[in-house]
Amino acid sequence: MEPMNPLLHSRFRSLALGAVAFFLVVSLILYPEQAFNSSMKGLKIWWDVVFPALLPFFIASEILMGFGVVHFLGVLLEPLMRPLFRVPGAGAFVMSMGLASGYPIGAKLTARLREQKLITRTEGERLVSFTNTADPLFMFGAVAVGFFHDVALGIIIAVAHYAAxxxxxxxxxxHEPHGPSTPPPEPDSTFVLFRGFREMHKARLKDGRSFGQLMGDAITSSVNTLMLIGGFIIMFSVIIELLNQSGVMRFFASLIGGLLSLLKIPADLAPSVISGAFEITLGAQEASELPQTVHMAYKIAIVGAVTAWSGFSVHAQVASILSKTDIRYGPYCFARLVHGTLAGWFTLLLWDPLGDYVRYSHSSIPVFLRQLPETGWQGMAEQISFLGWRVVILLGVMMVLALSVRFFHRFRKEESR
Structure with a gap:
C-alpha cells in the first residue's frame, strides 16, 4: 500500500481540523446555555480542587530544583533508577512527586529536568510515561468515597494503578534502546552523602538566584502552568457537554458497547468508557451510577482503566507542557494506553484476593483512611500534609533501597578482590 501524498495528507489534516472547529462553533451557537453552565462547572473544579491542590507542590518543586536538591537525590538514587527504568537518579524526584501529587506534575517536572539538561529526550520520554499518575486523594477521596461510598475500594484502585x-x-x-543517555556518575570513593551535598552545592551556585528571586520565579511559573491547566479543564468540560447535547457521545457509546459485548464485558459500561476517555472524573461518576446488575468488579476495572488513561483533558495538558521541550507526545500516549489496559486487568486480578476484604472490611478499615482531607481551599493545609508525607515516605523508601544496592555492589567488589 502506497503512503499518502504529503500534500494530500496536509490538506486532509487542515480540512479535518477545520471541520472540528466549525462543529464546535456551531454547537456553541446552538447550545449557549449548556456551554456556559459546563464552563462554570469546569471553572469551579479548577478553582476549588485543582488550583489549591497543585499550587503548593508546583512551587515547592521549583524551589527544590533551584536549590539543587534534585541533584542531591540524583546522586543517592542513581543505583535504583538507572538499572530499573534507564533514567538518571534525578528521575526519582519526579517519580515521588508524580505518584503522590497526581496529574500533571510528573510531566511538568520531566520538562523542567529536560530544560536543565539533566535528562536526554529519550530518558524524558521514558520518565514521563510512568510518573504522570493519579494521586491517592483522587482515588480514595473522589472515587472510592465520593462516588462509591466505600473507602476500601480505593485500596484495589490504588494498588492496581501504581503496580501498573x-x-x-x-x-x-x-523504548529506544540505543537512544542517547546521560553519562553515569564517575566512580568516586567519597561517601555518597558527601557527594550528594557537593553536587547540590554546585547546582545552587550555578543557578545563582537568591531565595526571593527563586520564590518569585517559582510562583510565576506555577501560576502560569495552572492557568494553562485551568483553560484545558474548562474547554474540555464544554466540549464534553456539547458532544452530549449533539448525540455524538451516544453514537460512540453504541460502538464501544458492541466491542465490550464481543469481549464478554457488560455493554452498560460503554457510557463510562466514553466519558472517561475525555475526563476521568465523569467516567468514574458514570460507572458508580450503573445499575446493580453490573458486577462491581467490572465497574472498578473500568474506573481503574480510565483513571490510568487519564482522559483527553490531561493528555492535552501534558502535550502542551512537553511542547516546550523536544520530548515527544507519542510515546506518552502509547504508555497511557498500556497503563489503562494493565490497570483494568490488574483490578480484575486483584478482585478475588481483595474482594472479600472490601466487602467485609467496613468495621476493620484503619481510621486514617476515612479521615481524608477536605477538597478546596479550606483543606489545603490538610492536603499538603496528606500528600507531602507520602512524598517524603516514598523518597525515603527509595533512598534506603538505593543505598542498599550501592553497599551491596561495594561489598561484592571488596569480596572479589
Missing part, C-alpha cells in the same frame, strides 16, 4: 504504573516504567525502559 511501575510495570509501564519497566516496559518503557526498552
Amino acid at each position: 504504573s511501575l510495570l509501564v516504567g519497566l516496559i518503557m525502559r526498552f
